Amino acid sequence: MQKTAVEKSNDPIAAQLAPVGRETVQDRVYLELRRALIGGLFEPSQVLTIRGLADALMTSTMPVREALGRLITEKALEALPNRSVRVPPITLERMDDLLRARILIEGEAIALAATRMSPRQVSVIESMLGEWDEMRALKHKKDVDREVTLNQRFHFEIYRACGSAVLIPMIESLWLQSGPCIRVAIYAFSDAGEVDTAHFHRSIVAALSVQDPTAAREALIADISRPFNFLRNKLQSEAASKGKS
Amino acid sequence: MQKTAVEKSNDPIAAQLAPVGRETVQDRVYLELRRALIGGLFEPSQVLTIRGLADALMTSTMPVREALGRLITEKALEALPNRSVRVPPITLERMDDLLRARILIEGEAIALAATRMSPRQVSVIESMLGEWDEMRALKHKKDVDREVTLNQRFHFEIYRACGSAVLIPMIESLWLQSGPCIRVAIYAFSDAGEVDTAHFHRSIVAALSVQDPTAAREALIADISRPFNFLRNKLQSEAASKGKS
DNA sequence: TTTTTTGATTTGTGATCACACTTGTATTGA
DNA sequence: TCAATACAAGTGTGATCACAAATCAAAAAA
Numbered sequence: 200m201q202k203t204a205v206e207k208s209n210d211p212i213a214a215q216l217a218p219v220g221r222e223t224v225q226d227r228v229y230l231e232l233r234r235a236l237i238g239g240l241f242e243p244s245q246v247l248t249i250r251g252l253a254d255a256l257m258t259s260t261m262p263v264r265e266a267l268g269r270l271i272t273e274k275a276l277e278a279l280p281n282r283s284v285r286v287p288p289i290t291l292e293r294m295d296d297l298l299r300a301r302i303l304i305e306g307e308a309i310a311l312a313a314t315r316m317s318p319r320q321v322s323v324i325e326s327m328l329g330e331w332d333e334m335r336a337l338k339h340k341k342d343v344d345r346e347v348t349l350n351q352r353f354h355f356e357i358y359r360a361c362g363s364a365v366l367i368p369m370i371e372s373l374w375l376q377s378g379p380c381i382r383v384a385i386y387a388f389s390d391a392g393e394v395d396t397a398h399f400h401r402s403i404v405a406a407l408s409v410q411d412p413t414a415a416r417e418a419l420i421a422d423i424s425r426p427f428n429f430l431r432n433k434l435q436s437e438a439a440s441k442g443k444s
Numbered sequence: 445m446q447k448t449a450v451e452k453s454n455d456p457i458a459a460q461l462a463p464v465g466r467e468t469v470q471d472r473v474y475l476e477l478r479r480a481l482i483g484g485l486f487e488p489s490q491v492l493t494i495r496g497l498a499d500a501l502m503t504s505t506m507p508v509r510e511a512l513g514r515l516i517t518e519k520a521l522e523a524l525p526n527r528s529v530r531v532p533p534i535t536l537e538r539m540d541d542l543l544r545a546r547i548l549i550e551g552e553a554i555a556l557a558a559t560r561m562s563p564r565q566v567s568v569i570e571s572m573l574g575e576w577d578e579m580r581a582l583k584h585k586k587d588v589d590r591e592v593t594l595n596q597r598f599h600f601e602i603y604r605a606c607g608s609a610v611l612i613p614m615i616e617s618l619w620l621q622s623g624p625c626i627r628v629a630i631y632a633f634s635d636a637g638e639v640d641t642a643h644f645h646r647s648i649v650a651a652l653s654v655q656d657p658t659a660a661r662e663a664l665i666a667d668i669s670r671p672f673n674f675l676r677n678k679l680q681s682e683a684a685s686k687g688k689s
Numbered sequence: 690t691t692t693t694t695t696g697a698t699t700t701g702t703g704a705t706c707a708c709a710c711t712t713g714t715a716t717t718g719a
Numbered sequence: 720t721c722a723a724t725a726c727a728a729g730t731g732t733g734a735t736c737a738c739a740a741a742t743c744a745a746a747a748a749a
Binding site for chain 4: 466493494495496505509526527528529
């Protein structure tokens with residue numbers, strides 16, 4: 200029998216060992232930059248240099264340039280004609296464009312998921328609601344990173360249940376693109392006095408637990424529209440005050 | 445005044461000169477591979493090697509590996525655990541998944557375009573209809589490449605009018621992913637006796653010329669569903685006959 | 690003071706090399 | 720004859736270097 204390295208052995212001892220994933224440096228760089236972008240660690244219009252990132256990530260330039268290339272193709276970063284690369288600036292048109300696409304695709308994904316989620320899966324995301332509560336109750340100091348991460352886990356746990364290997368990468372790309380916007384919005388939120396963010400998530404869970412695709416879609420649209428609408432108002436008022444001065 | 449290379453000169457003589465784009469080798473490789481994938485020049489499950497492609501494209505391995513990385517992130521190619529890369533195989537589930545996503549996103553794009561296209565723009569794509577006719581009238585020998593190219597130009601001329609910088613790259617990614625399927629379907633078409641492919645395009649143009657988003661969306665759905673449905677039947681009958689033998 | 694020019698530094702791109710892993714083919718053993 | 724081993728060719732990954740283009744700063748000219 201031909202034995203290749205990719206297939207798992209049937210040895211009863213080896214069966215207890217988890218396969219040691221051979222992640223490349225390039226993958227680690229890519230995932231790290233992804234995390235930073237979705238979390239909004241880079242600000243819009245900031246330019247990124249290959250050697251600078253390589254130094255910060257303690258690797259050579261090679262894995263970084265390939266990771267940057269990948270991020271550029273999914274529009275998470277932008278290639279300037281000078282061949283330098285920056286995180287895309289925020290404009291009103293782009294925000295509306297992103298929100299429309301997210302409503303379209305994430306709405307479809309959650310509608311699909313609503314009809315396919317088992318009660319077991321629903322209970323998993325329901326438990327996240329509790330996590331959210333205790334986080335907000337425990338400490339009032341803003342822990343934006345954890346909030347962003349939890350929000351991301353909540354949404355993608357749902358999207359994964361839609362069972363589409365095509366839609367999910369697209370949603371990831373959309374989150375990557377709207378990451379910088381969201382970060383700005385969240386900071387603006389906590390400045391403007393926190394409204395109940397958990398309310399939307401509760402209605403999403405409620406719709407999913409009764410397998411109602413339409414209600415789930417509408418609750419989701421309300422949820423993801425809120426930071427965009429907030430940010431749009433903020434940008435418009437800033438533009439108005441700047442126009443006067 | 446600071447003068448950089450990226451900004452266009454105001455010199456009245458230089459104004460007549462088109463900027464000479466500084467396309468990198470990597471870009472050329474990427475575009476060439478894209479073209480090959482959408483055109484279906486690679487067959488499903490075919491593995492691609494960096495050095496092999498570098499030899500074929502007459503460059504070093506460097507631009508090729510970066511282009512491959514980009515194509516992998518947009519799911520146009522697939523990275524195997526062995527770290528070799530292949531064009532994804534066709535499965536029934538994946539086909540249905542792709543078709544659903546295309547109906548969702550391209551349908552939205554054409555509905556947006558229907559309300560925004562000027563009569564001038566409509567006449568441009570209407571003229572493509574004629575191109576199609578003369579191509580089919582002139583020679584009966586199948587010129588699949590030209591047919592695929594014209595079909596692509598026709599669709600993207602419409603999508604561009606939707607004015608969404610977010611949706612269009614997603615549609616390109618979807619075409620990239622469904623490219624290998626389409627090629628197989630087109631060959632199957634011409635074997636099975638050609639039904640009127642132009643009919644669908646005529647109804648699309650008709651809907652656009654009266655700015656009817658719903659009709660345009662439905663005509664488009666019929667158009668892009670046809671090869672998928674055809675291919676699905678073909679695969680199912682093949683699977684059935686293979687199950688018997 | 691303002692503008693232009695010159696030079697030094699930084700940056701992205703492509704090529705080449707070394708290394709580790711995989712794969713395919715002989716060779717050896719039973 | 721067949722299975723296992725050993726060897727050889729092939730492949731992806733990461734590092735380093737050379738080069739051209741871009742950027743920035745200081746110096747020179749207006």
